[in-house]
Amino acid sequence: MNLLRVEGITKYFGGLAANKDITFEVEEGELLGVIGPNGAGKTTLFEQISGFKKPSEGRVILDGKDITAQRPDKICSAGLARTFQIVKTFPELTVLENVMIGSFHRESSSRAARKYAGEVLERVRFSHKADALGKELTLAGRKRVEVARAVATRPRILLLDEAMAGLNKQESAEAVEVVRDLRKEVTVVMIEHVMEILMPLSDRIVVLVEGQKLLEGTPEEIASNPQVLAAYLGERFAARNK
Amino acid sequence: MNVNGLPQGSSVWGMVRQYLPWVLFLGFFALYPIVFDSPSDHTLGIKMMWFAIAATGWNMLGGFAGQISLGHATFFGVGAYAVALADEYEWNPWLAMILGMGVAAIIAVIIGWPVFRLKGHYFTIATIGTGEIAFLLVRNSEFLGGTEGFLMRSDEGFLNFYWGGRQKWEFYYLGFVLLLLAVVSTVMISKSRMGYYLQAIRNNQEAASSLGVPIAKYKQLAFIYSAVFVSIAGSYFAQQLQFAGPDEAFSLDTSIRITIIAVIGGVLSKWGPMIGAIVFLFLSEWTNIRFGGNGFDLVIFGFIVMVMAAFEPNGLIGLGNRFAHLLEKAKS
Amino acid sequence: MSDLIQTFVNGLMLGSVLALVAVGLTVIYGVVDIVNFAHGEFVMAGMYATFVASSQFGFDPLLAMPVSAAVVGLIGVLSFFTFVRPAMRGTLLSQIFVTFGLMIFMRGVAQTLFGSNFETIQGAWLSSQRITIGDIVMPGPQLAAAVGSLVCTGAIGWFIYRTTTGKALQATSQDPDAALMMGINPNKMFGLAWLIGGASTGVAAALVANYQPVHPNVGLAFGLTAFVIVALGGFGSIGGAFLAAFAVGMLENFSAFYGDSAYKQVWIFGLFILVMLFRPQGLLGRA
Numbered sequence: 001m002n003l004l005r006v007e008g009i010t011k012y013f014g015g016l017a018a019n020k021d022i023t024f025e026v027e028e029g030e031l032l033g034v035i036g037p038n039g040a041g042k043t044t045l046f047e048q049i050s051g052f053k054k055p056s057e058g059r060v061i062l063d064g065k066d067i068t069a070q071r072p073d074k075i076c077s078a079g080l081a082r083t084f085q086i087v088k089t090f091p092e093l094t095v096l097e098n099v100m101i102g103s104f105h106r107e108s109s110s111r112a113a114r115k116y117a118g119e120v121l122e123r124v125r126f127s128h129k130a131d132a133l134g135k136e137l138t139l140a141g142r143k144r145v146e147v148a149r150a151v152a153t154r155p156r157i158l159l160l161d162e163a164m165a166g167l168n169k170q171e172s173a174e175a176v177e178v179v180r181d182l183r184k185e186v187t188v189v190m191i192e193h194v195m196e197i198l199m200p201l202s203d204r205i206v207v208l209v210e211g212q213k214l215l216e217g218t219p220e221e222i223a224s225n226p227q228v229l230a231a232y233l234g235e236r237f238a239a240r241n242k
Numbered sequence: 243m244n245v246n247g248l249p250q251g252s253s254v255w256g257m258v259r260q261y262l263p264w265v266l267f268l269g270f271f272a273l274y275p276i277v278f279d280s281p282s283d284h285t286l287g288i289k290m291m292w293f294a295i296a297a298t299g300w301n302m303l304g305g306f307a308g309q310i311s312l313g314h315a316t317f318f319g320v321g322a323y324a325v326a327l328a329d330e331y332e333w334n335p336w337l338a339m340i341l342g343m344g345v346a347a348i349i350a351v352i353i354g355w356p357v358f359r360l361k362g363h364y365f366t367i368a369t370i371g372t373g374e375i376a377f378l379l380v381r382n383s384e385f386l387g388g389t390e391g392f393l394m395r396s397d398e399g400f401l402n403f404y405w406g407g408r409q410k411w412e413f414y415y416l417g418f419v420l421l422l423l424a425v426v427s428t429v430m431i432s433k434s435r436m437g438y439y440l441q442a443i444r445n446n447q448e449a450a451s452s453l454g455v456p457i458a459k460y461k462q463l464a465f466i467y468s469a470v471f472v473s474i475a476g477s478y479f480a481q482q483l484q485f486a487g488p489d490e491a492f493s494l495d496t497s498i499r500i501t502i503i504a505v506i507g508g509v510l511s512k513w514g515p516m517i518g519a520i521v522f523l524f525l526s527e528w529t530n531i532r533f534g535g536n537g538f539d540l541v542i543f544g545f546i547v548m549v550m551a552a553f554e555p556n557g558l559i560g561l562g563n564r565f566a567h568l569l570e571k572a573k574s
Numbered sequence: 575m576s577d578l579i580q581t582f583v584n585g586l587m588l589g590s591v592l593a594l595v596a597v598g599l600t601v602i603y604g605v606v607d608i609v610n611f612a613h614g615e616f617v618m619a620g621m622y623a624t625f626v627a628s629s630q631f632g633f634d635p636l637l638a639m640p641v642s643a644a645v646v647g648l649i650g651v652l653s654f655f656t657f658v659r660p661a662m663r664g665t666l667l668s669q670i671f672v673t674f675g676l677m678i679f680m681r682g683v684a685q686t687l688f689g690s691n692f693e694t695i696q697g698a699w700l701s702s703q704r705i706t707i708g709d710i711v712m713p714g715p716q717l718a719a720a721v722g723s724l725v726c727t728g729a730i731g732w733f734i735y736r737t738t739t740g741k742a743l744q745a746t747s748q749d750p751d752a753a754l755m756m757g758i759n760p761n762k763m764f765g766l767a768w769l770i771g772g773a774s775t776g777v778a779a780a781l782v783a784n785y786q787p788v789h790p791n792v793g794l795a796f797g798l799t800a801f802v803i804v805a806l807g808g809f810g811s812i813g814g815a816f817l818a819a820f821a822v823g824m825l826e827n828f829s830a831f832y833g834d835s836a837y838k839q840v841w842i843f844g845l846f847i848l849v850m851l852f853r854p855q856g857l858l859g860r861a
Contacts, residue, residue, distance in 0.1 A: 088446045090441070366611075368847060
């Protein structure tokens with residue numbers, strides 16, 4: 001049985017549809033990639049799944065329960081955690097404390113929360129920065145903290161929104177390794193703009209274009225699909241002519 | 243900027259940094275009436291106590307959770323009027339104070355429902371609004387003494403929550419106990435899940451909520467806590483003055499004063515409000531003596547608050563931390 | 575019936591003055607993204623400037639208008655470049671505290687310089703004028719304040735929506751970084767917003783000083799009402815502030831007419847909290 005089911009999600013802003021009738025499923029233990037050119041509605045989709053925006057139509061089902069438009073903290077309790085494309089690190093808290101906010105979700109005592117936060121930092125290979133303040137981190141560091149915090153809530157499914165955008169080659173290679181480790185224990189849905197990063201990581205990929213699901217399939221199927229290439233090439237062409 | 247008083251490493255310096263504030267703070271407040279032993283000094287000390295209790299209470303919401311309220315005079319007034327009414331109808335002032343704490347908590351829930359839908363400066367403006375509404379309602383209520391308020395005539399003694407003689411050290415130490423209550427509970431909260439959650443809310447609400455923090459619930463808890471302690475300060479204040487009036491207890495000026503105290507001391511630290519109370523008291527007394535009570539203290543406080551906001555938002559504690567940081571650097 | 579019309583006319587006259595005060599606040603918020611908690615104190619400063627110009631130098635309050643505008647405009651610009659600009663880089667706490675500090679500071683300065691007494695301007699030319707239509711009376715000072723405020727509010731609207739500099743202001747308010755790329759210096763624009771916000775408030779203050787005594791805490795009521803109007807209209811929206819100002823002017827007069835005038839502010843804040851509950855972005859604000 002699938003863990004997450006997104007059913008006919010549609011979102012209008014004013015008269016414009018940012019998402020139109022998007023349906024897909026995520027199996028337990030799977031890593032699903034979501035790609036699409038800028039403005040394809042990827043982040044809007046995540047915002048609706050995680051409860052930050054209310055869908056105009058459609059439903060989100062997590063493990064058989066309807067979680068559509070519930071409060072983000074309720075959705076977190078139901079077992080879905082996310083990161084933000086524009087990072088929202090707690091600037092005045094240390095890295096360890098940032099992660100503790102996540103681990104407090106399942107641990108009521110500070111001691112236990114601190115211990116578990118330490119373990120999570122270990123897992124995402126960021127223990128050496130435990131005492132640094134959020135505002136002192138580089139972008140790569142902040143993105144790592146975002147992931148660690150989300151993992152510390154012990155989700156069943158993790159939504160990563162461009163966890164590698166803006167990182168240099170080495171940083172994103174490290175981040176890829178972290179994701180490879182994490183997916184052994186948790187189901188992951190990952191938005192990434194760069195196809196080259198997502199292809200080797202994903203079990204399946206959903207392609208969004210102009211707010212609609214263009215297709216889904218294995219990375220091989222996606223890579224050889226002429227429509228996908230057209231969508232991406234079209235964007236590059238447009239970018240050149242700006 | 244370490245708000246939780248976590249030990250900074252296990253060095254001796256770390257231990258000193260953790261326990262020094264306790265020693266300094268307890269020492270100062272415990273010894274104050276012995277070192278400064280004239281009745282007028284004691285009166286000042288008592289003032290310092292209610293400043294510190296009120297600002298510590300305010301800071302749970304304003305500092306930890308980052309929700310700047312300019313309407314806390316309402317709770318100060320509830321505390322003050324609770325004991326004033328008790329005096330009027332000959333109830334026990336202690337019971338009245340506890341009743342006042344309950345009323346303050348209930349009002350906090352009622353006010354919290356609309357105002358917590360607003361964020362940032364919208365929230366602040368809304369609290370000015372609720373504060374002014376309460377002020378006007380009380381001022382125009384016959385039952386609550388209208389514009390005159392209540393003159394009280396408590397008998398002396400512990401049960402009556404009053405000592406009025408020449409030496410007022412008993413009343414001072416009573417305030418000290420109440421302050422301890424405020425500080426110890428603040429420290430306990432700051433080290434608990436709630437303390438961390440409030441800071442997360444101050445730092446970034448969306449991120450906090452994505453990590454499972456029920457924002458509204460924790461803001462409301464902080465609001466209740468701060469309302470209760472500000473009302474305690476109000477009761478203590480009215481017992482000392484033997485008076486409760488709308489302009490003294492419910493006005494925006496009272497809210498502003500509580501806020502200044504916390505801001506000057508440093509809102510990101512549990513010690514800030516106490517430092518603020520000491521500095522506020524002595525600066526205002528000094529300007530009163532030096533320049534006469536003509537508003538020059540406001541010039542100084544306003545200036546300090548502007549400078550702090552622009553250059554060191556964590557007030558005197560922030561300045562102290564910077565200084566300590568420099569020292570540490572110089573040593574290594 | 576004529577009572578009702580009189581109340582309505584009073585509401586209109588009050589509304590136009592409030593509109594000018596509120597527009598000053600909303601211009602600053604719209605461009606600089608900071609709420610000026612000292613805005614009521616800007617009114618107070620303008621009234622004192624008018625009072626000094628009239629009592630010390632014999633200016634009629636009408637002639638003192640430019641003086642008041644210059645004084646308050648200068649206060650605005652100075653506060654921006656000294657304290658507000660550094661605070662803008664800080665957290666939300668800093669941004670709230672900085673103008674909160676300014677409010678306390680200005681009150682203190684007023685008390686220190688002028689004491690806590692109520693001061694009234696004597697012998698203003700307007701105070702002996704009045705227009706009567708049937709039973710409806712429009713005292714000169716109030717009428718002039720209303721007309722002057724309307725003209726000034728219109729001038730600000732024209733400046734912001736019709737001139738190149740005004741468009742640069744708008745661009746800065748939408749996205750300072752993008753404005754910088756277009757060759758607009760955001761700091762200049764921020765300073766300009768404080769100048770406009772201050773000067774227009776100075777004009778309103780000079781007009782009000784014709785019929786209302788001044789004291790160090792006179793700003794409180796103006797500031798609070800201006801916050802409510804700006805929040806009702808939607809922060810940063812000039813049109814919204816304009817409409818909301820008349821709504822508040824009416825509410826204030828009619829609630830006093832039908833009920834106890836002591837409660838008129840309760841109605842205003844009650845309205846504010848109601849609107850915030852159901853339409854937090856204000857009447858014309860962007861969601």
